[in-house]
Amino acid sequence: MKSIAERLQEKTDQLTRAERQLAQTIMQNYPASGLGTITTLANTAEVSTPTVARLVQKIGFSGFPDFQAHLHKELNEKISGPIAKREGWANNAPNEHIINRFTDAVIDNIRHSLADIDTELFDEACKKLSDLDRRIFVVGGRITRTLADYFFLHMQVIRNNVTHISSSSNAWPHYLIDVSEGDIVVIFDIRRYENSTLKLAEMVREKGAEIILFTDQWNSPISNYASHSFSSRIAVPSAWDSNVTCMLLAEIVIAEVQEHHWETTKERMQDLENMFDRTRFFRKFS
Known part of the structure; x- marks a missing residue:
């Protein structure tokens, strides 16, 4: 519904x-x-x-x-916390196997989430993330920090001036001191929304930076401060919400930003591969 x-x-x-x-x-x-x-x-x-x-x-x-x-x-x-969500599902659980039920729920989440995307706003957000005159800061919360880390890792390869803000709120002032007007702060925040992340968003807007938010269908309070919000459906038959759709949207954004400056990105990737070779970071097969 x-x-x-x-x-x-x-x-x-x-x-x-x-x-x-x-x-x-x-x-x-x-x-x-x-x-x-x-x-x-x-x-x-x-x-x-x-x-x-x-x-x-x-x-x-x-x-x-x-x-x-x-x-x-x-x-x-x-x-609702994990226990309440698990009990709410179990009381109405059908007899089909969890693999099918979970997958069906995820596919349904993806279909509805993509149908709600405004493509013009999506393109505008990707254009801003591709603007090399803007610095990008990325942050997540207790669970969503893994999504933030994934997004940061790829964006850092694609372009320069990308910073991963620590998920520890007591370290945020050290990052916020460098945020200025025109910068982009990418925030991942899904239910149960964290008060500390909301405070971070307030401070970011006070400094004149823009916020691109990845959230759920109920919309984090941070959406009131965001210039762009990507909402994902996250409910599945589990005690935990699913981040599959949010990850998908993040990967689509990564793919689009990559194309904006492919020649520059290609050079950065080649330089990175050369460093990996010199440090023998990855195993080579011959």
């Missing part, structure tokens, strides 16, 4: 000015922003209560209570 954020995004072109203003208010602290009364939400967005009623019906709900029930469900999904 599509999230409210996805429904709002799909209907953007069909919304009135007041409805767009309301949609922006909902997304500012999503999904908690819509958990109060209809009057509270209307006052916060500075619109009328009938505007709220019309918007929730426009995105497919029978009324405000139905809208809020969906928000509560999304909130529970966002904050």
Whole structure:
């Protein structure tokens, strides 16, 4: 089932000015922003209560209570830990083998995630990552740092001025001191979103740098600071979320950025291979 954020995004072109203003208010602290009364939400967005009623019906709900029930469900999904996610799956587990069920879920995640991508925004993000006048910083969280490390490793081969920010938040000031206006900070953040990463994003924006965010379908709070967000569906029959789709999107970005400066990238790769040969890093077969 599509999230409210996805429904709002799909209907953007069909919304009135007041409805767009309301949609922006909902997304500012999503999904908690819509958990109060209809009057509270209307006052916060500075619109009328009938505007709220019309918007929730426009995105497919029978009324405000139905809208809020969906928000509560999304909130529970966002904050649920591994044990709760595992139990939620086990209670409804079909009899098919885990290999098939897990793979089907991943394929479904990929299909829906790719369908939601705005290709113009994707191309724009890749163009910025290819701009050699911009420095790139990459960071992830407790789990997503592995994705950040993978992304950094490839980007560093493709181009210069790429920095991997340590996942330890007490070391961030040492990196942030070098971030300046025009730089790009790539952040990986999926549920349960980390407060320290959000604080990092706030500080990055204060310094005038842009954020490219890799997140999930519920959208990390960092999306409020990001110029570009890549949302992935991550739910699978497991206690853990799947990062397969997020990895796929990251690899597509890597492939596109590589093509922007292939001749330069090719030279860097050749230099790197020469160093590997000199240090005998890889085993050679003859």
